[in-house]
Amino acid sequence: MKELISNKWxxxxxxxxxxxxxxxxxxxxxVHPDQFARIVYNYKILPGFLINIFAxxxxxxxxxxxxxxxxxxFIEGSSTLISLVLVSFIIALSVNFLRGVDxxxxxxxxxxxxxxxxxxxxLRDVALLLMSLQILFFNLNFLSxxxxxxxxx
Amino acid sequence: xxxxxDSSRIILQAIAIVIFSLIIGIIYNSFSKEGISVKGNWSKKxxxxxxxxxxxxxxxxxxxxxLGQAMTYxxxxxxxxxxxxxxxxxxxxxxxxxLNLPFEEFEQYYxxxxxxxxxxxxxxxxxxxxxxxxxxxxxxxxxxxxxNNLKIFFGGWTExxxxxxxxxxxx
Numbered sequence: 565m566k567e568l569i570s571n572k573w574x575x576x577x578x579x580x581x582x583x584x585x586x587x588x589x590x591x592x593x594x595v596h597p598d599q600f601a602r603i604v605y606n607y608k609i610l611p612g613f614l615i616n617i618f619a620x621x622x623x624x625x626x627x628x629x630x631x632x633x634x635x636x637x638f639i640e641g642s643s644t645l646i647s648l649v650l651v652s653f654i655i656a657l658s659v660n661f662l663r664g665v666d667x668x669x670x671x672x673x674x675x676x677x678x679x680x681x682x683x684x685x686x687l688r689d690v691a692l693l694l695m696s697l698q699i700l701f702f703n704l705n706f707l708s709x710x711x712x713x714x715x716x717x
Numbered sequence: 718x719x720x721x722x723d724s725s726r727i728i729l730q731a732i733a734i735v736i737f738s739l740i741i742g743i744i745y746n747s748f749s750k751e752g753i754s755v756k757g758n759w760s761k762k763x764x765x766x767x768x769x770x771x772x773x774x775x776x777x778x779x780x781x782x783x784l785g786q787a788m789t790y791x792x793x794x795x796x797x798x799x800x801x802x803x804x805x806x807x808x809x810x811x812x813x814x815x816l817n818l819p820f821e822e823f824e825q826y827y828x829x830x831x832x833x834x835x836x837x838x839x840x841x842x843x844x845x846x847x848x849x850x851x852x853x854x855x856x857x858x859x860x861x862x863x864x865n866n867l868k869i870f871f872g873g874w875t876e877x878x879x880x881x882x883x884x885x886x887x888x
Binding site for chain 2: 586589594595596597598601602605608612613616617619620621622623624625627629632640641642644648657703
């Protein structure tokens with residue numbers, strides 16, 4: 565079982581899945597920060613003065629971590645950050661689910677019309693979190709740029 | 718390699734990525750046409766003592782009305798209250814005679830509700846309360862569909878039901 569989980573191809577596959585997902589999710593947020601900020605506001609978790617700076621920064625964290633995971637650079641730092649982001653998404657979704665607050669999740673789109681599919685979103689975030697943790701713990705350099713750099717130095 | 722050395726490297730990488738993102742984010746945002754202010758104002762706007770509207774409400778939106786005005790309109794009968802909340806919330810309790818047109822499922826409900834909305838009548842949209850914007854978004858959508866006699870009651874279901882005004886439930 566351990567061999568399967570730590571299989572280098574599996575780690576690479578997860579890096580690509582998580583990386584592409586985060587890269588894709590970040591683009592719409594970068595282009596439309598006002599709509600993303602509104603979504604953050606709708607979650608009613610962050611205090612008002614932090615909403616905009618969060619909405620400006622988070623998409624770039626997602627973009628950089630996504631690109632780094634795909635290329636295989638700073639894999640540990642990127643998967644740690646992605647795991648933290650996913651944990652906070654999961655907490656935010658659950659809190660609002662329990663509160664009964666009606667939030668349109670802006671994970672892939674910034675359209676507030678997007679159907680709320682809370683359970684599915686939670687499941688997806690948990691799956692991504694497990695992949696991200698697997699990348700962090702088994703951190704294999706298989707097919708990664710950081711391996712190339714390590715060899716040179 | 719020791720765990721301590723590993724974790725400090727990981728933390729350093731993570732902090733560096735966050736700081737780098739913050740810097741590019743702020744630079745990109747300041748050049749982008751869609752850029753937003755770094756320190757946003759997300760507090761509610763107070764129009765008058767009895768009228769509080771969400772931050773996203775602008776002067777181009779249909780007029781906002783207070784609980785008192787909503788009551789007056791309710792008594793004139795020449796109005797239609799439109800509940801912008803989900804059908805389940807509407808069924809659990811709504812303003813008497815209000816119709817349901819959930820903002821989130823607008824496309825699905827609109828064809829059924831449209832025949833019940835004469836263009837010459839005043840239409841008042843509402844949702845849960847000042848914290849919710851479904852009433853505002855619904856009014857904006859209706860405006861694009863050619864409705865002109867629109868008003869928004871931001872106090873919504875919360876203010877109305879707390880004041881002991883006429884309510885209904887449906888099955």
